[in-house]
Amino acid sequence: MNIIYISLIVVSFFVLTSLLRHKRRRDKVVNVVESNCAGCKACIRRCRYKVLEMVANENGEQAAFVKNPASCTACGDCIKQCKFNALELHTRTQESRNKL
Numbered sequence: 857m858n859i860i861y862i863s864l865i866v867v868s869f870f871v872l873t874s875l876l877r878h879k880r881r882r883d884k885v886v887n888v889v890e891s892n893c894a895g896c897k898a899c900i901r902r903c904r905y906k907v908l909e910m911v912a913n914e915n916g917e918q919a920a921f922v923k924n925p926a927s928c929t930a931c932g933d934c935i936k937q938c939k940f941n942a943l944e945l946h947t948r949t950q951e952s953r954n955k956l
């Protein structure tokens with residue numbers, strides 16, 4: 857019986873911290889510094905919310921693009937994956953917040 861209570865406490869802890877983190881960072885959104893992007897796709901593989909995708913720039917080079925900013929929780933996971941300093945967090949504009 858004790859193991860059930862412990863499991864419930866652990867699961868509740870992770871759900872609550874996840875919800876709090878999600879809520880706390882809704883004022884920020886990821887931004888791509890295109891000139892630094894090497895097109896490695898590491899950020900796209902890491903983002904569980906499918907916020908980023910690859911697009912070709914005017915030179916035909918692949919670069920990350922913020923396709924779905926409303927889904928970005930500003931968790932920072934993609935930023936930790938980027939070895940080229942091509943991702944950063946920006947404060948959302950009022951218009952962007954209104955779309956959440």
Ligand code: SF4
Pocket residue numbers: 888892893894895896897898899900919920937938939940941942943
């Ligand atoms: S991880 Fe960085 S360099 Fe790689 S595609 Fe994403 S933004 Fe570009």
Ligand code: SF4
Pocket residue numbers: 886902903904905906907908927928929930931932933934935
């Ligand atoms: S900050 Fe988090 S949610 Fe936003 S694009 Fe990066 S990994 Fe996805």
